[in-house]
Amino acid sequence: MANSGVLVTGANGFFGLHLLQVLQQLGVAPLKALVRAETVDGAWQRLKCAEQQYQLALEREGLEVVPCDLSLQDCGLSEQSREHLLRGIDTLVHAGACVNFTASQEQLLRTNAGGTSQLLEMAKTARIRRFLQVSSLAVCNGLNLSEQHPVPETPLNDQPKAGLSSYGQSKLAAEQSCYRFGAEGLGVSVLRLPYLLASASSFALNPHGYLDLVLRAALRIGASFDDAFSLHALPVDLCASWVARMVMAPEVPLIMHLVSDPPVQWRDWIDAASALGEPLCLEPMEQWYGRLRKAAAASRSPDLLSAIAFLSLETSHKRWMHGNAHRLSFANDNLCSLVPEAARPLKLSMDYRQTVLHQLAT
Numbered sequence: 343m344a345n346s347g348v349l350v351t352g353a354n355g356f357f358g359l360h361l362l363q364v365l366q367q368l369g370v371a372p373l374k375a376l377v378r379a380e381t382v383d384g385a386w387q388r389l390k391c392a393e394q395q396y397q398l399a400l401e402r403e404g405l406e407v408v409p410c411d412l413s414l415q416d417c418g419l420s421e422q423s424r425e426h427l428l429r430g431i432d433t434l435v436h437a438g439a440c441v442n443f444t445a446s447q448e449q450l451l452r453t454n455a456g457g458t459s460q461l462l463e464m465a466k467t468a469r470i471r472r473f474l475q476v477s478s479l480a481v482c483n484g485l486n487l488s489e490q491h492p493v494p495e496t497p498l499n500d501q502p503k504a505g506l507s508s509y510g511q512s513k514l515a516a517e518q519s520c521y522r523f524g525a526e527g528l529g530v531s532v533l534r535l536p537y538l539l540a541s542a543s544s545f546a547l548n549p550h551g552y553l554d555l556v557l558r559a560a561l562r563i564g565a566s567f568d569d570a571f572s573l574h575a576l577p578v579d580l581c582a583s584w585v586a587r588m589v590m591a592p593e594v595p596l597i598m599h600l601v602s603d604p605p606v607q608w609r610d611w612i613d614a615a616s617a618l619g620e621p622l623c624l625e626p627m628e629q630w631y632g633r634l635r636k637a638a639a640a641s642r643s644p645d646l647l648s649a650i651a652f653l654s655l656e657t658s659h660k661r662w663m664h665g666n667a668h669r670l671s672f673a674n675d676n677l678c679s680l681v682p683e684a685a686r687p688l689k690l691s692m693d694y695r696q697t698v699l700h701q702l703a704t
């Protein structure tokens with residue numbers, strides 16, 4: 343009998359948990375979940391915490407949870423547990439990654455590039471049919487890509503230039519390992535995700551999202567920078583439902599950009615804040631950044647300090663907006679062949695924006 347199971351890594355993460363929920367609703371079985379932990383009980387405990395955090399509830403039946411650590415040799419799995427893990431698996435969705443922009447380059451590379459290579463090796467040995475790599479549009483930052491034409495859904499084999507964050511470098515290196523294993527016969531597809539916005543159904547927020555971080559800081563200090571900045575983004579539950587469509591599809595193209603135009607405009611969030619009775623005064627970037635630093639120094643608020651830590655990762659704090667692929671557009675023809683509604687314009691309602699802002703402000 344053909345395998346029908348799906349294994350999801352990073353299963354207690356913002357994206358991984360939403361994906362697990364959709365796969366369960368679609369009746370995928372068996373379903374296995376890799377969670378960073380030392381024991382099975384510990385892994386279940388972490389999954390439960392994530393369910394509370396993201397307001398989701400998974401069925402226990404048919405779900406197997408396996409502890410691992412992607413940064414360790416063989417992901418911390420014994421030979422026996424590796425064999426068991428991949429038994430009955432048709433598709434592995436690799437969503438696990440260190441998504442902390444302030445983590446060290448060594449940690450990002452070890453977890454994101456090293457962890458992916460190890461899983462690819464295991465998938466090849468176990469002869470699973472398909473490996474879906476959850477990547478990011480962030481891999482396109484700092485590469486020589488034209489702003490005149492949409493970035494095609496093709497492999498990126500270039501070496502990263504200055505401007506690609508350590509996170510982006512680690513995700514690009516992971517993609518490049520996928521192409522190598524693909525060339526050796528493993529069925530791989532690379533799914534470049536956009537920024538993940540709060541769920542459209544529960545409004546659970548992206549825990550590491552820099553847009554959320556900066557928006558929250560702007561709300562706290564009552565001011566925003568005045569800049570026409572936009573970002574390709576999707577609510578996490580919508581993105582998970584699209585990826586689930588790929589899991590169920592008989593064939594998946596090698597690369598897909600999970601984007602639906604137009605990109606989300608920063609200004610629309612400012613308008614939503616005004617409509618909510620939280621008007622933000624607009625000021626030039628330098629002035630706003632100065633105000634943020636002063637407010638952070640005075641209050642020592644962890645939210646403001648995190649925003650400063652993120653913005654100061656770049657040599658110029660302006661670059662997080664302009665260096666982050668925000669000026670690029672992305673072809674999505676491969677995506678539209680599997681998810682036809684991706685061709686329609688993405689509409690985020692005022693209600694959605696206001697509820698997200700309300701969550702961020704409280």
Ligand SMILES: NC(=O)c1ccc[n+]([C@@H]2O[C@H](COP(=O)([O-])OP(=O)(O)OC[C@H]3O[C@@H](n4cnc5c(N)ncnc54)[C@H](OP(=O)(O)O)[C@@H]3O)[C@@H](O)[C@H]2O)c1
Pocket residue numbers: 351352353354355356357358377378379410411412413414436437438439440441453476477478479513534535536537538539548549550551
């Ligand atoms: N968030 C975005 O806006 C965004 C945009 C584009 C692409 N992506 C990609 O989407 C995927 C999911 O991201 P996310 O936003 O859901 O981030 P997340 O909430 O941090 O989820 C990442 C998952 O990976 C796990 N992980 C990290 N290091 C690990 C390790 N050493 N061993 C085992 N598991 C480990 C995390 O476990 P712990 O809970 O133990 O840390 C968590 O379950 C990632 O591949 C990311 O690159 C995200």
